[in-house]
Amino acid sequence: MPDVAAGAAALDRHLENILQGKDLDRLGWSRPDKLTLLVPLFAQRASSADLYLVRLGFHSYPEWPPSTQFVNPESLRYDMDTDKKWLPKIEGAIEIAVHPEYDHDGKKIQLICCSYTLEFYEVKHGVDAQHLWDAKTHTFAATLAAIRRGLLPEFYKGPFEPRS
Amino acid sequence: MEHQLLSLFHSRRDVSRMDVRLERAVSKKRKGETVTAQAQEDQGNPKVEVLYLNTNAEVSFHSSWGTTLRDIWAKAYVELKEAKRDNDRFECQTGQSLMNSLDKTLEQLRAEHTCQNRKYQIRSETGGA
Numbered sequence: 055m056p057d058v059a060a061g062a063a064a065l066d067r068h069l070e071n072i073l074q075g076k077d078l079d080r081l082g083w084s085r086p087d088k089l090t091l092l093v094p095l096f097a098q099r100a101s102s103a104d105l106y107l108v109r110l111g112f113h114s115y116p117e118w119p120p121s122t123q124f125v126n127p128e129s130l131r132y133d134m135d136t137d138k139k140w141l142p143k144i145e146g147a148i149e150i151a152v153h154p155e156y157d158h159d160g161k162k163i164q165l166i167c168c169s170y171t172l173e174f175y176e177v178k179h180g181v182d183a184q185h186l187w188d189a190k191t192h193t194f195a196a197t198l199a200a201i202r203r204g205l206l207p208e209f210y211k212g213p214f215e216p217r218s
Numbered sequence: 219m220e221h222q223l224l225s226l227f228h229s230r231r232d233v234s235r236m237d238v239r240l241e242r243a244v245s246k247k248r249k250g251e252t253v254t255a256q257a258q259e260d261q262g263n264p265k266v267e268v269l270y271l272n273t274n275a276e277v278s279f280h281s282s283w284g285t286t287l288r289d290i291w292a293k294a295y296v297e298l299k300e301a302k303r304d305n306d307r308f309e310c311q312t313g314q315s316l317m318n319s320l321d322k323t324l325e326q327l328r329a330e331h332t333c334q335n336r337k338y339q340i341r342s343e344t345g346g347a
Contacts, residue, residue, distance in 0.1 A: 072274040144347075151347030169345035184305045185345030191300070192272050192342070199271035200344045206313050 061112040062088040068116075068193040089113050091120075092130065093198060097142050097205035104213060106142055108201060110194055114172055119187045120194045122171035122201070123164055124152070132164050138214040142204070145211050150204040154214050168204075170197040264324055268294035269311060269339040275300075283325040287316055287338075290324075294340065305343040311335075 065088070069078075078085060084092045091110040096103045109130060111121030126137045138154050141164065149168065156165035158177045165173050169185045170192065204210070263280040268290070270276070277297035281290055291308045295301065308316045310333035319332060327333060 068273075147347060149344045149346045167346045174346070179345075181345035184303070185343060188303075191303070193274070195274035196272040196342060199341060200346075203313060203341070 056114040057117075058089060058113050060117075061115040064116040065089070065091065065112045065194075068195070072193070072195050086130075091194070092125075094127075095198070095202060095205060097210045098207050099210065099212065100207070104142070104210075106140065106205070108198070110197065111172070112194075116189045116193070118172050118175060118189075119170045119192070119197055120172060122166050122168075122173065122197055124166070134162060134164065139217045141214045143211040143214050144204040144209050147204050147209040150200055150209075152204075152214075166201070168197075168200050170200045264336060266290055266324075266336045266338065267311075268298070269337070270294075270298050270300060271339055271341045272300075281324060283328070284323050286321050286323050287327070288320040290338070291320065291340070294338070298340075303342055307341045307343055309339050309341055311337040311339050 065085075069085075069091075073081070082094045086092065089112045091112070093108045093110065095106050095108055097106060105127070107125050107127045107130075109121075109123050109125045111123075113121070123132055124141045125132050126140050129137075131137075132140070134155050141152055141154050144150060144152050151167040153165040153167060155162040156167075156177065158165070163173065163177075165177060167179065168174060169179075169181050170187055174181070175187075262282050264283060265278055266281050267276060267278040275298055277294060279293065279297060281293075287308060292302075308320065310316060312333070314333065316333065316338070319327065322332075324336065
């Protein structure tokens with residue numbers, strides 16, 4: 055059983071360190087409950103920037119990385135039939151990929167294929183030892199940094215489906 | 219949906235406004251600090267900043283123009299009180315990798331206009347795609 059109290063406490067602690075006195079709302083972040091953080095991220099293209107919303111779940115944190123999903127900013131969920139436009143297409147990055155419909159245990163799920171997300175371990179993805187999540191060192195800042203890297207112009211190719 | 223997107227954009231705009239206000243509020247103090255920092259640079263002690271992306275902790279310290287990036291990277295771990303991991307990478311905060319420039323000095327990097335603001339970051343490589 056995940057220790058959700060430990061997850062909430064670790065999020066409190068790490069959030070304080072990361073914000074360094076900044077206000078959550080002012081950054082555009084929100085924490086709808088003790089175990090969830092919503093973080094807007096921008097991906098840069100040649101002529102424009104696209105907004106994405108990442109939902110981080112801390113029920114197994116910090117022993118495991120946060121659950122990490124791109125979500126529809128309105129519903130705060132991901133419906134693979136209608137919400138692919140809220141997923142970034144990342145190509146050419148060897149450290150991260152986004153799968154809108156990943157087959158796992160007979161179900162299809164969104165998978166951010168990166169060793170700093172919980173889902174990566176839930177699907178038992180292969181990984182080198184040096185890339186494993188280290189609960190003693192890493193915080194969710196590392197997860198966000200990995201995603202931000204995937205959203206750099208050299209890797210980001212726009213939303214999976216057009217938004218208009 | 220558009221309302222929420224606008225809210226997010228407005229939040230970011232508010233952050234920018236807040237930054238401007240803060241900038242103004244501390245400008246007098248900064249002027250004094252700038253003189254000191256500039257004097258230190260003139261004397262050969264450029265300031266460097268290193269962000270540790272695993273935790274978002276940041277350290278800054280003065281170095282010398284003859285110091286290599288490799289030495290700055292090593293000192294950053296000491297200042298951060300962190301241990302180097304095999305898969306760590308040293309980058310400019312723009313995301314540009316500096317792994318091929320580790321033996322260059324700050325003077326050489328300044329001459330070739332590489333990461334001129336001397337704001338660096340340590341990133342741990344992840345497994346994934």
